[in-house]
Amino acid sequence: MSALDTNTLNGRLLFAIPKKGRLHEKCLELLSGADIQFRRHNRLDVALVLNHPIALVFLPASDIPSFVGKGNVDLGITGHDVILEARMESHVTETLRLGFGKCALQVQVPEAGPIHTVDDLAGKRVVTSFEVLSGDYFERLDSRLGKTDADKTSIEYVGGSVEAACALGLADGIVDLVESGETMRAAGLHAIATLLQSEAVLIKSSVPKHPDLTPLISMITSRIAGVIAARKYVVCEYNVRRAGLSAATAITPGRRAPTISPLEDSEWVAVSSMVEKNQMADVMDQLVEIGAEDILIFNLDNCRV
Numbered sequence: 001m002s003a004l005d006t007n008t009l010n011g012r013l014l015f016a017i018p019k020k021g022r023l024h025e026k027c028l029e030l031l032s033g034a035d036i037q038f039r040r041h042n043r044l045d046v047a048l049v050l051n052h053p054i055a056l057v058f059l060p061a062s063d064i065p066s067f068v069g070k071g072n073v074d075l076g077i078t079g080h081d082v083i084l085e086a087r088m089e090s091h092v093t094e095t096l097r098l099g100f101g102k103c104a105l106q107v108q109v110p111e112a113g114p115i116h117t118v119d120d121l122a123g124k125r126v127v128t129s130f131e132v133l134s135g136d137y138f139e140r141l142d143s144r145l146g147k148t149d150a151d152k153t154s155i156e157y158v159g160g161s162v163e164a165a166c167a168l169g170l171a172d173g174i175v176d177l178v179e180s181g182e183t184m185r186a187a188g189l190h191a192i193a194t195l196l197q198s199e200a201v202l203i204k205s206s207v208p209k210h211p212d213l214t215p216l217i218s219m220i221t222s223r224i225a226g227v228i229a230a231r232k233y234v235v236c237e238y239n240v241r242r243a244g245l246s247a248a249t250a251i252t253p254g255r256r257a258p259t260i261s262p263l264e265d266s267e268w269v270a271v272s273s274m275v276e277k278n279q280m281a282d283v284m285d286q287l288v289e290i291g292a293e294d295i296l297i298f299n300l301d302n303c304r305v
């Protein structure tokens with residue numbers, strides 16, 4: 001393929017995808033589920049989509065909010081946390097929560113140390129990759145505690161491996177993301193406050209530069225929503241006596257209503273209903289209790305609900 005130029009991209013919807021890190025692989029799975037086909041050439045951060053007028057732009061997750069917010073790209077996937085850190089929340093619209101990249105931004109201090117609360121940490125040294133959000137947080141805390149400019153909390157930026165800062169003597173506490181807590185515990189730290197909860201989101205510019213792309217944005221959004229819903233739900237099918245039907249449908253009310261079909265044996269009916277995956281075992285227990293039989297669970301590949 002020849003080098004990309006603005007002509008090649010002309011008229012294409014630009015869709016920003018994290019180029020590495022925790023969100024990258026999950027985004028590729030979403031694109032595949034939404035049948036957005038592309039071939040990414042070695043070293044190129046732009047890939048043309050083969051079956052739609054879209055170009056994917058691979059960017060660091062933390063740069064995506066301002067690219068979308070300023071209208072340089074039309075659509076993007078990134079973390080809710082970095083949208084707030086970039087102060088882009090009023091420039092982008094979060095159209096879908098994607099159910100992955102879930103983590104919390106937390107204040108952490110050495111487990112075996114003199115600091116037990118954020119009030120103890122105020123006025124000391126904090127190291128973080130989230131200097132804006134941490135700055136806001138400690139500014140409010142310092143002002144609540146009546147700190148003067150001379151004794152307010154110092155916030156120092158580092159680009160990664162934030163957890164090492166306390167052991168290296170650079171910080172008294174840190175502000176960083178926590179998912180399982182493994183990294184935090186391995187560094188001998190524990191959390192003393194939570195600034196926010198985050199997850200990956202699909203975003204578009206609040207003031208779109210190319211209104212004619214709106215139908216394509218709706219199509220992509222609806223396809224991705226279908227992939228997310230398919231992961232969230234299973235289809236539950238079972239047989240139950242007519243006498244038990246109202247109890248059964250109370251257990252599996254479905255999204256709109258369960259599908260009820262007659263069986264050859266007129267005393268029995270078959271029920272089919274969508275159930276949230278994380279409720280599946282509970283629902284099956286309850287169905288067994290009211291006498292349902294032949295309970296089957298089916299995973300969904302894709303859906304539009």
Ligand SMILES: Nc1ncnc2c1ncn2[C@@H]1O[C@H](COP(=O)(O)OP(=O)(O)OP(=O)(O)O)[C@@H](O)[C@H]1O
Nearest residue numbers: 020021022023060061079081082101102103177179
């Ligand atoms: N441990 C985690 N669990 C879940 N989501 C996370 C985790 N760490 C980061 N994230 C989410 O992923 C986003 C991108 O962070 P990540 O650290 O993956 O990117 P990066 O810093 O660009 O990559 P890398 O750390 O590989 O250099 C974060 O803004 C956050 O929303």
Ligand SMILES: O=P(O)(O)OC[C@H]1O[C@H](OP(=O)(O)OP(=O)(O)O)[C@H](O)[C@@H]1O
Nearest residue numbers: 160161162177178179180181182183184
């Ligand atoms: O609670 P856990 O499941 O252990 O996850 C938290 C870790 O994940 C992220 O780091 P990442 O892997 O992106 O490395 P980085 O620090 O180099 O960015 C984050 O910065 C934490 O260090």
Ligand SMILES: [Mg+2]
Nearest residue numbers: 021022160161
């Ligand atoms: Mg990281």
